[in-house]
Amino acid sequence: MNRIRLISGLAITVLLLFLGLASLLAPQKDYSENENRNLASFPKISLSGLADGSFMKGLECAITDHFPLREKLVLTRNRIKMALGHKDIGGAYIGKNGYLFEKVTEKDINTDLYKKNLKRIHSLSEEYKNIRFNVMLVPSSGAILKEMLPSHAQVYNAEALLSLAEEELKDCRVIHLTSPLEQAAESMQVFYKTDHHWTENGAYVGYWILTNGEGAYKTLKTLPGSDELLGTLYSKVLTNPDTKDTINLPVVEKDVKVKINGKDASLYCKEKLEEKDKYAVFLGGNHGLAEIFGTGKGNILILKDSFANGFVPFLTKDYAKITMIDLRFYSGSVKTYMAENSFDDVLVLYELNNFANDTNIAKLGL
Amino acid sequence: MVFSSILFLCIFLPITIVLYYTLPKQCKNAVLLFSSLIFYAWGEPKYVLLMILSISANYLFGILMEKGRRKAVLVTAVVFNLGLLAFFKYTDFFIININNLTGADILLLKLALPIGISFYTFQTLSYVIDVYKGKVSPQRNIAAFGMYISFFPQLIAGPIVRYSDIEGSLKSRNESAENFFNGMMRFSCGLAKKVLLANSIGLLFDEIYSGGRADALTSFIGALAFTFQIYYDFSGYSDMAIGLGKMFSFTFPENFNHPYEAESITEFWRRWHISLGSWFREYVYIPLGGNRLGKGRQILNLLIVWALTGFWHGANWNFLIWGLFYFVLLLAEKLFLLKAMKKCPKVLKHAYTLFFVLLGWVIFACDKESFPFTEYIKCLFGANGFISEDSLYYLNNYLPLFVILTIGATSLPAKIGKKIKGLLEKEDCNCGINGRSMAALTGNFKNKKNSTTTTLTRKRSFLLALCIIYTCTMIGFSIVFLLGDTYNPFLYFRF
Numbered sequence: 044m045n046r047i048r049l050i051s052g053l054a055i056t057v058l059l060l061f062l063g064l065a066s067l068l069a070p071q072k073d074y075s076e077n078e079n080r081n082l083a084s085f086p087k088i089s090l091s092g093l094a095d096g097s098f099m100k101g102l103e104c105a106i107t108d109h110f111p112l113r114e115k116l117v118l119t120r121n122r123i124k125m126a127l128g129h130k131d132i133g134g135a136y137i138g139k140n141g142y143l144f145e146k147v148t149e150k151d152i153n154t155d156l157y158k159k160n161l162k163r164i165h166s167l168s169e170e171y172k173n174i175r176f177n178v179m180l181v182p183s184s185g186a187i188l189k190e191m192l193p194s195h196a197q198v199y200n201a202e203a204l205l206s207l208a209e210e211e212l213k214d215c216r217v218i219h220l221t222s223p224l225e226q227a228a229e230s231m232q233v234f235y236k237t238d239h240h241w242t243e244n245g246a247y248v249g250y251w252i253l254t255n256g257e258g259a260y261k262t263l264k265t266l267p268g269s270d271e272l273l274g275t276l277y278s279k280v281l282t283n284p285d286t287k288d289t290i291n292l293p294v295v296e297k298d299v300k301v302k303i304n305g306k307d308a309s310l311y312c313k314e315k316l317e318e319k320d321k322y323a324v325f326l327g328g329n330h331g332l333a334e335i336f337g338t339g340k341g342n343i344l345i346l347k348d349s350f351a352n353g354f355v356p357f358l359t360k361d362y363a364k365i366t367m368i369d370l371r372f373y374s375g376s377v378k379t380y381m382a383e384n385s386f387d388d389v390l391v392l393y394e395l396n397n398f399a400n401d402t403n404i405a406k407l408g409l
Numbered sequence: 410m411v412f413s414s415i416l417f418l419c420i421f422l423p424i425t426i427v428l429y430y431t432l433p434k435q436c437k438n439a440v441l442l443f444s445s446l447i448f449y450a451w452g453e454p455k456y457v458l459l460m461i462l463s464i465s466a467n468y469l470f471g472i473l474m475e476k477g478r479r480k481a482v483l484v485t486a487v488v489f490n491l492g493l494l495a496f497f498k499y500t501d502f503f504i505i506n507i508n509n510l511t512g513a514d515i516l517l518l519k520l521a522l523p524i525g526i527s528f529y530t531f532q533t534l535s536y537v538i539d540v541y542k543g544k545v546s547p548q549r550n551i552a553a554f555g556m557y558i559s560f561f562p563q564l565i566a567g568p569i570v571r572y573s574d575i576e577g578s579l580k581s582r583n584e585s586a587e588n589f590f591n592g593m594m595r596f597s598c599g600l601a602k603k604v605l606l607a608n609s610i611g612l613l614f615d616e617i618y619s620g621g622r623a624d625a626l627t628s629f630i631g632a633l634a635f636t637f638q639i640y641y642d643f644s645g646y647s648d649m650a651i652g653l654g655k656m657f658s659f660t661f662p663e664n665f666n667h668p669y670e671a672e673s674i675t676e677f678w679r680r681w682h683i684s685l686g687s688w689f690r691e692y693v694y695i696p697l698g699g700n701r702l703g704k705g706r707q708i709l710n711l712l713i714v715w716a717l718t719g720f721w722h723g724a725n726w727n728f729l730i731w732g733l734f735y736f737v738l739l740l741a742e743k744l745f746l747l748k749a750m751k752k753c754p755k756v757l758k759h760a761y762t763l764f765f766v767l768l769g770w771v772i773f774a775c776d777k778e779s780f781p782f783t784e785y786i787k788c789l790f791g792a793n794g795f796i797s798e799d800s801l802y803y804l805n806n807y808l809p810l811f812v813i814l815t816i817g818a819t820s821l822p823a824k825i826g827k828k829i830k831g832l833l834e835k836e837d838c839n840c841g842i843n844g845r846s847m848a849a850l851t852g853n854f855k856n857k858k859n860s861t862t863t864t865l866t867r868k869r870s871f872l873l874a875l876c877i878i879y880t881c882t883m884i885g886f887s888i889v890f891l892l893g894d895t896y897n898p899f900l901y902f903r904f
Binding site: 044045047048049051052055056057060063064093094095096099103106107110113116117119120121123124127128130131194195196197 | 427585808
């Protein structure tokens with residue numbers, strides 16, 4: 044009996060060591076596509092790193108990130124948690140019908156920052172009284188598809204935030220998308236299930252309301268993009284890969300030209316459909332400055348986050364030039380840019396909670 | 410380093426085991442001392458010097474004590490040890506309060522607290538006091554002494570081991586496969602308690618507390634979550650320590666004995682963090698006179714002990730109040746409550762105990778100035794309404810886990826474990842005796858003997874296989890959870 048004890052104790056020890064060494068010596072991976080994040084890299088040994096403990100901390104993170112079969116094991120963990128009744132994992136709600144939602148509750152909204160951001164937009168509109176300002180803050184999927192949330196799960200109050208925007212932005216047109224999206228959701232899918240973005244249907248609802256149904260893009264026509272999307276929310280939960288989303292690409296005129304940070308590019312970056320982050324098919328992701336030359340008239344400036352990427356194809360029939368500035372990546376001054384170029388319209392297009400918590404809007408310098 | 414990390418489980422521990430069991434006997438203490446210092450330096454590279462200073466100083470104190478002027482050495486030793494503890498742990502607290510009181514503007518030291526300093530200071534104190542009293546003779550081997558202070562299993566979160574408990578083991582130990590395996594099993598149980606249970610439920614308390622003032626049900630769920638978290642975390646750490654000790658053939662004192670099953674606060678403290686309670690009794694309460702100097706003096710002694718116990722848990726007012734809260738309860742029980750409760754039904758006694766323990770944890774856990782425990786208690790009693798969608802959501806999410814936690818906190822799992830262990834040991838010796846007596850009795854009836862032994866062996870093998878599967882499962886699942894957890898707090902950084 045003692046022999047069995049000894050052998051099993053020894054076997055466990057050796058197995059543990061094997062796993063540890065395998066994590067240390069395994070080929071390095073820098074990025075986890077499924078989780079959409081950079082993996083910790085192994086730190087270099089240095090005296091200062093040893094003295095202040097940063098070497099040890101780095102090693103600890105790196106060995107955890109490079110553990111054999113880590114992603115599969117994390118998936119197992121999440122399955123166990125779900126089996127125990129947990130309805131949110133890694134900051135995402137596990138909803139009904141395969142829907143995942145970003146868990147953004149009232150507590151996660153920085154109301155002070157939100158007000159400040161609104162004031163900044165307001166000051167900008169004050170400075171350019173001759174430009175039409177449209178502000179489209181899209182409620183997140185959880186705030187629209189409430190009945191798909193897990194029972195009793197809470198999300199922030201989008202209507203209250205939008206009323207606040209209405210109060211702060213006297214000279215702008217604040218576009219309320221809550222009820223149009225809710226209505227549309229009854230007959231079509233307006234948000235992806237595994238990703239926090241809106242689908243082409245959702246974006247088209249936004250376009251329809253923005254243009255009061257008078258835009259040049261009369262009916263929604265799409266080409267299939269990919270039906271293999273496992274989006275940002277899937278990356279948080281790493282589970283139920285049985286549910287995959289379909290990305291469709293709105294059909295646009297052939298002669299639409301795109302320049303990104305001054306270089307030629309295209310509206311649809313099809314090679315992204317082969318990668319994990321398939322939503323990046325729209326313009327190849329987020330860029331500081333993207334210019335799109337459409338077939339319509341006039342100039343529009345869009346201050347945006349990624350919600351605008353799937354939306355902008357619809358505008359190509361309405362404007363001659365669409366300038367998209369993503370403040371998170373734009374290093375220049377928006378004021379200077381606006382002084383050097385003339386615009387007929389400005390559109391502020393963000394996901395509502397992202398706008399509320401974005402510290403980059405301060406870059407407007409107002 | 411903490412036990413609940415991949416680095417400890419898959420690198421540090423196996424390497425230490427391999428070195429320990431392959432190197433010759435005279436190196437074993439050195440292996441453990443060296444690995445303990447690395448273990449400590451891992452999280453606190455600078456403070457390992459403090460640890461070495463503390464080891465050398467107390468080693469000298471022990472030896473000097475033998476050479477005469479015992480009292481002077483003892484006083485120096487106590488001042489030295491308590492001085493270090495006070496300097497690193499309490500200075501800023503006093504400065505803040507002096508600043509607040511007098512409007513002075515003394516700069517804070519902002520020192521990081523050396524991990525485990527409260528635990529190892531108490532160990533060094535018990536050593537010098539015991540040497541002074543002549544209970545133990547001073548340790549002359551510095552490796553053995555250094556190991557007593559810094560031995561990694563109990564270094565950072567106890568149990569507080571008294572020198573006399575392991576004096577013999579420091580010199581020589583009988584390593585055996587049984588100790589090694591049983592130790593590993595105990596360790597795996599503690600690891601699972603910490604990683605699978607404490608971390609899972611701890612997240613809930615943090616979420617509720619950081620969310621600010623809530624309704625009564627949510628607040629109650631939050632308080633219950635912390636009640637479970639601290640029990641599973643702390644007793645899990647103790648299990649891991651005891652198990653690790655056993656793997657190297659040390660026997661540490663038990664530290665928890667199903668405290669939430671207690672029928673009174675007095676009993677709760679006999680079952681919770683036992684090594685701390687007995688340390689205070691031995692080195693504070695009894696030297697102060699205990700209950701031998703009249704009722705008035707006894708009450709004063711209790712007050713001192715409980716104020717210190719509270720303060721030991723952290724340099725903050727809420728810990729002091731938490732200690733005094735228990736002083737009041739224990740005093741009431743001593744004076745009349747225990748007598749009055751004698752005829753109460755058991756359910757009521759449990760409910761009474763758990764209610765106050767839970768309230769105590771609220772005092773203990775709520776340390777934010779913006780949301781002090783007084784406010785939390787108000788919420789607990791409905792100052793913000795009684796029920797909300799949030800509370801129902803939490804209930805929906807965590808009910809199965811709460812059921813598991815409740816069953817796990819009773820003595821039921823331990824009883825099952827003991828039963829299996831008992832059977833295994835009984836079968837072990839039964840088999841030996843049976844085997845021999847059978848052989849003696851039966852002589853040529855070989856067939857009969859064989860069949861009896863085989864059934865016994867089969868039963869034993871089955872139980873042992875169960876133990877092996879349990880150990881592997883617990884370690885395996887803990888690793889799986891560690892890989893995905895961003896939440897893995899170390900609760901004793903303030904102790």
